[in-house]
Amino acid sequence: DVKVTQSSRYLVKRTGEKVFLECVQDMDHENMFWYRQDPGLGLRLIYFSYDVKMKEKGDIPEGYSVSREKKERFSLILESASTNQTSMYLCASWGGSRGTQYFGPGTRLTVL
Amino acid sequence: SQKIEQNSEALNIQEGKTATLTCNYTNYSPAYLQWYRQDPGRGPVFLLLIRENEKEKRKERLKVTFDTTLKQSLFHITASQPADSATYLCAPVFLGKIIFGKGTRLHILP
Numbered sequence: 001d002v003k004v005t006q007s008s009r010y011l012v013k014r015t016g017e018k019v020f021l022e023c024v025q026d027m028d029h030e031n032m033f034w035y036r037q038d039p040g041l042g043l044r045l046i047y048f049s050y051d052v053k054m055k056e057k058g059d060i061p062e063g064y065s066v067s068r069e070k071k072e073r074f075s076l077i078l079e080s081a082s083t084n085q086t087s088m089y090l091c092a093s094w095g096g097s098r099g100t101q102y103f104g105p106g107t108r109l110t111v112l
Numbered sequence: 113s114q115k116i117e118q119n120s121e122a123l124n125i126q127e128g129k130t131a132t133l134t135c136n137y138t139n140y141s142p143a144y145l146q147w148y149r150q151d152p153g154r155g156p157v158f159l160l161l162i163r164e165n166e167k168e169k170r171k172e173r174l175k176v177t178f179d180t181t182l183k184q185s186l187f188h189i190t191a192s193q194p195a196d197s198a199t200y201l202c203a204p205v206f207l208g209k210i211i212f213g214k215g216t217r218l219h220i221l222p
Contacts (some may be wrong), residue, residue, distance in 0.1 A: 103155030
């Protein structure tokens with residue numbers, strides 16, 4: 001079974017802090033994604049990566065950056081956290097031809 | 113741009129009945145369409161995939177249909193159980209890009 005893990009289930013940070021969210025997958029997938037999910041807005045794509053050191057902006061990249069130094073690890077960085085970044089963050093990986101995404105358990109981030 | 117529409121209202125179904133969820137899309141037909149289940153506070157979990165040239169797909173109590181003329185997919189859960197209560201997300205894949213619907217909350221009433 002594919003396993004996608006995220007570094008924290010719950011995180012509380014203060015406005016202006018730099019925040020790192022980490023995601024690790026164990027299936028050697030090329031593609032990895034970061035989403036945020038908010039009530040009434042569904043899943044929104046922040047960034048994705050299709051290979052090591054490669055990254056592409058998704059639909060809402062502002063205020064975020066990413067890093068992919070190793071194939072299995074994809075990090076989301078909030079350079080200066082703001083209260084409107086309070087959300088559930090979900091990481092996913094995608095392998096094979098069917099495009100099935102495997103999600104991590106999510107990190108609920110609260111920015112005070 | 114592509115739009116995905118799912119029932120925005122929660123769906124309440126009596127235990128034992130069949131639950132039917134709808135997913136409509138605009139413009140181009142996806143190469144394939146996926147359905148995911150999401151429980152509160154958890155990540156979505158893949159359930160089923162149906163290809164553009166398939167009319168119907170089944171897996172145990174789950175059935176998905178795909179009508180490219182109507183631009184619609186239906187997701188059925190037969191003999192529904194309270195444990196089926198969750199949010200179900202439709203996710204068509206267009207030109208290699210997956211787009212998630214906002215999901216439909218399903219409540220199976222005992």
